[in-house]
Amino acid sequence: MNWQNATSKAIIHLHVNGETQEVVVRNADTLLSTLREKLGLTGAKRSCENGDCGACTVLINGEPSHSCLSLAVEVVNLPITTIEGLLDSPVRTAFIDKWAIQCGFCTPGFIVNGHALLTNHPNAKEEIVEEWLQSNICRCTGYQEIKDAVNSLIVENDDSINKTHPRLSK
Amino acid sequence: MISFDFMYFQPSSITETIDMYNGVHEQGEKAMYISGGTEFITFARTNKVYADVIIDSKGIPECNVLEMRNDDVVIGAAVSLNKITNSNLFPFLGATVKQIADHTSRNKITIGGNINSELIYKESVLPLLLVDARVKVVKGTDVRVVSLKSLFDRKMKLSPGELLLQIIIDSSYIELPYISLKRTKFSKVGYPVVSVAAILKENQLRVAFSGVCDYPFRSDEIEAILNDSTIPIVDRIDKVLGNLPSSIVDDLQGSREYRSFVLKNVLLDVMEEMEMGE
Numbered sequence: 001m002n003w004q005n006a007t008s009k010a011i012i013h014l015h016v017n018g019e020t021q022e023v024v025v026r027n028a029d030t031l032l033s034t035l036r037e038k039l040g041l042t043g044a045k046r047s048c049e050n051g052d053c054g055a056c057t058v059l060i061n062g063e064p065s066h067s068c069l070s071l072a073v074e075v076v077n078l079p080i081t082t083i084e085g086l087l088d089s090p091v092r093t094a095f096i097d098k099w100a101i102q103c104g105f106c107t108p109g110f111i112v113n114g115h116a117l118l119t120n121h122p123n124a125k126e127e128i129v130e131e132w133l134q135s136n137i138c139r140c141t142g143y144q145e146i147k148d149a150v151n152s153l154i155v156e157n158d159d160s161i162n163k164t165h166p167r168l169s170k
Numbered sequence: 171m172i173s174f175d176f177m178y179f180q181p182s183s184i185t186e187t188i189d190m191y192n193g194v195h196e197q198g199e200k201a202m203y204i205s206g207g208t209e210f211i212t213f214a215r216t217n218k219v220y221a222d223v224i225i226d227s228k229g230i231p232e233c234n235v236l237e238m239r240n241d242d243v244v245i246g247a248a249v250s251l252n253k254i255t256n257s258n259l260f261p262f263l264g265a266t267v268k269q270i271a272d273h274t275s276r277n278k279i280t281i282g283g284n285i286n287s288e289l290i291y292k293e294s295v296l297p298l299l300l301v302d303a304r305v306k307v308v309k310g311t312d313v314r315v316v317s318l319k320s321l322f323d324r325k326m327k328l329s330p331g332e333l334l335l336q337i338i339i340d341s342s343y344i345e346l347p348y349i350s351l352k353r354t355k356f357s358k359v360g361y362p363v364v365s366v367a368a369i370l371k372e373n374q375l376r377v378a379f380s381g382v383c384d385y386p387f388r389s390d391e392i393e394a395i396l397n398d399s400t401i402p403i404v405d406r407i408d409k410v411l412g413n414l415p416s417s418i419v420d421d422l423q424g425s426r427e428y429r430s431f432v433l434k435n436v437l438l439d440v441m442e443e444m445e446m447g448e
């Protein structure tokens with residue numbers, strides 16, 4: 001690897017939503033800005049850019065990840081799924097059914113995270129749901145409906161869950 | 171947006187990584203290692219850090235190890251906090267790092283990045299200081315294994331170009347009783363107002379703190395006070411407050427008075443849970 005001939009830009013291949021896309025990036029570009037500004041995938045939202053809000057969540061290798069906290073060059077060769085790749089996700093439908101949307105800004109991040117949660121833990125207990133959903137903030141504070149939407153898809157749903165506010169419970 | 175440009179490499183061996191760092195350094199440019207890269211990205215966006223070349227250690231196999239090797243738990247510096255918790259190899263560390271940041275961030279934040287963080291918290295250091303963890307570091311052709319304690323004084327004291335490869339923990343610590351308590355300002359996710367980890371070895375309590383002073387610490391004096399069963403627990407805790415290694419942090423997360431109030435209560439919980447009565 002000869003660093004002296006390298007530059008601060010790169011032509012990379014990103015595997016997004018099952019398709020391989022060639023894109024020219026600055027090494028300094030985050031995955032979030034690359035998705036939004038280079039690939040036209042604006043579902044992941046830009047908000048805090050600090051890992052605090054979850055509005056930019058995408059799946060990297062199946063795991064929820066803040067796309068504002070990855071460089072695009074870090075994730076070449078890894079499968080990336082954005083909200084645009086989850087049109088068939090039952091979580092999306094559950095959000096509509098349970099009225100889990102107000103202004104909608106946080107919704108893509110919550111759906112992507114909720115999709116990964118239910119894929120990894122179809123029988124998730126309340127503790128796991130809480131832990132995962134705490135990664136996302138809803139400024140419209142629709143936490144209860146969001147939790148209802150996720151819980152409605154949990155196999156063997158238990159009525160005792162879903163009683164507390166995901167971000168403010170101790 | 172990160173305003174400055176840099177070169178980015180993800181070498182696949184230790185030799186390649188070190189050679190690259192040295193080559194960049196010899197040209198008078200600034201190279202920087204990253205593991206998860208989250209601190210680099212957030213600091214770079216706000217111009218708190220600069221580098222000409224970023225060397226990503228995620229591609230080095232030694233930095234991705236997470237296994238039991240003979241009588242040791244070996245954890246690569248580039249292993250994410252969630253992988254450590256999910257592996258259940260060392261539950262005390264798993265429980266402590268599970269309290270850092272939020273679940274999504276913990277998929278990216280690594281133990282090497284947390285230990286070497288420029289922030290004051292570095293909560294994963296707490297259990298590691300208590301279990302006499304060792305670290306494997308490399309500089310040039312020199313690979314050495316030393317106690318974490320010898321390299322950690324308020325922060326990691328790695329020399330320029332030195333790379334943390336692995337954390338090594340003696341498995342005899344795995345079964346010991348432990349507790350890890352974190353208190354934040356108002357939600358479960360957040361930097362600690364107070365974070366305390368404790369383990370009981372041979373009836374002696376070992377305790378480490380984050381969020382109290384502006385660096386994480388373990389202190390012999392404080393442990394001697396907490397283990398002195400001739401004094402009532404509340405008096406021991408009062409005495410601890412007078413023997414902290416530096417002044418209590420006073421900032422927007424919590425005033426000095428609030429932090430000391432929370433610390434007292436957390437220590438009471440620790441003493442009760444670990445059955446450290448008179």
Ligand SMILES: Cc1cc2nc3c(=O)[nH]c(=O)nc-3n(C[C@H](O)[C@H](O)[C@H](O)COP(=O)(O)OP(=O)(O)OC[C@H]3O[C@@H](n4cnc5c(N)ncnc54)[C@H](O)[C@@H]3O)c2cc1C
Nearest residue numbers: 051205206207208209210271280283286287291292293334
């Ligand atoms: C949303 C969020 C919440 C957070 N909450 C907490 C919290 O509650 N408690 C807490 O303790 N921290 C918290 N942090 C801070 C976080 O743990 C640190 O910023 C940590 O450094 C991030 O790890 P990383 O692997 O991404 O670091 P990186 O950005 O990769 O690196 C961080 C630093 O470590 C150095 N470094 C990395 N790897 C190595 C290596 N192998 N050898 C030598 N040096 C190395 C880098 O040069 C850099 O200086 C939070 C961070 C975020 C984004």
Ligand code: FES
Nearest residue numbers: 048049053054068
């Ligand atoms: S924009 Fe990425 S976490 Fe807020």
Ligand code: FES
Nearest residue numbers: 102104138139140
């Ligand atoms: S619906 Fe508005 S931020 Fe969540």
